[in-house]
Amino acid sequence: MSAERQPPRPPEAIRRFYEAASVAPQEDGTARIHLDGRPVRTPAKAHLSAPPPVAARIAAEWNAQGEHILPITMPMTRLVNTAIDGVAAAVDPVREDIAQMATNDLVMYRADFPAGLVAEQRALWDPVVTIAERLLGVRIVLVEGIMPADQDPRLAPAVRARLPEAPLPLAAFHQLTTLTGSALTALAFAEAAIDFDTLWRTAHVDEDWNIKAWGVDAEAADRRAQRRRDAEAAAFVLRPEETPG
Incomplete structure (x- = not known):
């Protein structure tokens, strides 16, 4: 908006x-x-x-x-409502959902063309992969294209072990994962390994590349601005000291 x-x-x-x-x-x-x-x-x-x-x-x-x-x-109001009314009664399924999303994470799937996009993905996604491997103790497989990659079976349990158990921070983590398409990026943020602006740029490498090539669509920009406000609310719950905006 x-x-x-x-x-x-x-x-x-x-x-x-x-x-x-x-x-x-x-x-x-x-x-x-x-x-x-x-x-x-x-x-x-x-x-x-x-x-x-x-x-x-x-x-x-x-x-x-x-x-x-x-x-x-009212993104914070909506997030807390979700935590109280929904996540509090479904902590284990929500944790499992995040862990499974991590096995099919945005940062695992790389373009092979054009060279500029390949370079931008590497610049922002490689550090997230490195952070995740350090935190989780698991090697992450990267692939070119969209065909699913077989990840180490220890990946999902390792992610699950790092997730919050309290409903509100868990709801915030799930919201960041959904908005960015990347549980590993959300994990890097939650562990204070990256800041919010880096998280947001990491989630939008492909979209930003297309904007450079084709320009900004007003409706898409409004939707992205709304998603950012929702992400900022979730980020504040996880790291109050890292106050975006």
Whole structure:
């Protein structure tokens, strides 16, 4: 979404019904989100709560709403809702999903032409592969083209062992993996081996190459900007000190 444009209001958008959002610390060290002093609940009716830094971002999203509430502009709220209502009840399947995605990872599949794209993939993807091999103790097989490669059977278990178990960071890790197409890049970020900008450029090598060749499509740029905001929310959960944007 371009900075000067606001997203269209969907027909089902809810008119803003509150004056202000605030953070209410809890005895367990988390914080709940309140609207005019009343607790917010997730779509499944659980209390919307998170670690205080994350809760502060959620409150800021609610306070930034205009006449109508637009969930697309609230990436942290949506991520925490997903963690509470979905991932909390499916921790093992989510961990397994990430581990399996790592065996068919973006950075494993390389172009053989043109030379410029080959060089850019190597420049950004080779360091991620090196980091992953060091962290996981497993050699990663690289191939040219799109035919699946047989990876070391220890790869998925090694990735799984590195994943968070708490629902919120696990949801964030899964979201980064999905948005980048690369569990290994998400792992490198989570382990503080790369920064967010590197993660984002790593995920978009092919797309950036096509933009150089064919120019920018406005709708595609808007979708990419939205994905980046979602990725930034996930990145903040995993590494609050690495605050993108």
